[in-house]
Amino acid sequence: MTVLDLREAWSELIERRPGLSSSVHAYGRVFEAWVEASPPAAPLGWTEEDCRRSWANGIPLAVAAPPDIASAAIEDLLGLAMEIVGGVRDDAAVALGRLAEQWDRGEVTPGSLLATPGRVAALPIPGLDESITAFLAIVALRPSLQGYLDACRAHLRDADWDRGVCPFCGAPPGFAEVIEDGRRRLACHVCGGAWTFRRLRCPFCGDDATRNLGRLDFEAPADQGYFISTCARCRGYVKELDQRVRWNGGPPLVEDWGSPHFDLACVRAGYQRPAGPVILAG
Ligand SMILES: [Zn+2]
Numbered sequence: 001m002t003v004l005d006l007r008e009a010w011s012e013l014i015e016r017r018p019g020l021s022s023s024v025h026a027y028g029r030v031f032e033a034w035v036e037a038s039p040p041a042a043p044l045g046w047t048e049e050d051c052r053r054s055w056a057n058g059i060p061l062a063v064a065a066p067p068d069i070a071s072a073a074i075e076d077l078l079g080l081a082m083e084i085v086g087g088v089r090d091d092a093a094v095a096l097g098r099l100a101e102q103w104d105r106g107e108v109t110p111g112s113l114l115a116t117p118g119r120v121a122a123l124p125i126p127g128l129d130e131s132i133t134a135f136l137a138i139v140a141l142r143p144s145l146q147g148y149l150d151a152c153r154a155h156l157r158d159a160d161w162d163r164g165v166c167p168f169c170g171a172p173p174g175f176a177e178v179i180e181d182g183r184r185r186l187a188c189h190v191c192g193g194a195w196t197f198r199r200l201r202c203p204f205c206g207d208d209a210t211r212n213l214g215r216l217d218f219e220a221p222a223d224q225g226y227f228i229s230t231c232a233r234c235r236g237y238v239k240e241l242d243q244r245v246r247w248n249g250g251p252p253l254v255e256d257w258g259s260p261h262f263d264l265a266c267v268r269a270g271y272q273r274p275a276g277p278v279i280l281a282g
């Protein structure tokens with residue numbers, strides 16, 4: 001089982017962006033904790049044919065066959081995520097307290113945090129907005145889901161999936177990359193999956209009318225290679241890294257958590273995304 005270790009990539013990003021606010025450094029604790037976490041879910045033993053049948057029906061693998069994750073296996077990670085949120089979001093204190101009680105009573109379980117297509121964490125948690133719920137799901141589930149799904153990654157071909165949600169777990173994309181050959185690859189933070197997607201299409205509402213699709217670029221040398229794709233129809237946005245311009249970028253989650261200033265610019269311009277950042281500081 002490969003260990004999920006993003007610590008070095010995160011350190012490199014922090015070095016590259018010395019201006020990041022200190023609250024963002026709290027994410028480093030997640031990367032530390034993931035190295036210690038042993039993925040408890042047994043791998044999904046599906047064959048190539050099993051996977052492709054599910055994709056042909058438009059169903060992400062972990063939606064068709066949800067992993068059985070024990071509460072005890074992710075409790076420490078969930079606790080850490082709640083602690084980080086509590087440190088930056090005063091408005092969430094009451095709801096987090098309630099969530100801790102619901103977790104102890106077994107009313108909220110690992111299954112509550114699994115995605116349904118297009119939505120991180122199927123079950124809305126009262127009082128917590130979607131960005132917080134998404135953060136809890138990512139931190140608590142990523143090692144387990146990666147262990148569950150990694151063996152199936154190689155079965156995915158470009159032609160198997162053209163939807164704007166993760167073919168492996170169903171979550172909406174958290175970041176995008178333009179790879180060397182010019183294809184656009186969307187990345188899922190919840191399970192670590194990635195899939196190619198048309199360049200000129202909104203992953204959230206599927207619109208491909210060019211008049212609705214916009215692009216924000218950044219002037220600062222440190223931001224070269226990054227851009228944001230926006231959609232005037234659903235007001236969604238996704239941050240992207242063009243690897244042909246910047247070759248030393250980090251993994252999508254590291255890039256996403258390390259660029260809250262891009263999100264701030266988008267929010268100010270009236271855009272939003274399904275699982276936006278929990279720390280929105282420049
Ligand atoms: Zn996923």
Ligand SMILES: [Zn+2]
Nearest residue numbers: 202205231234
């Ligand atoms: Zn859209």
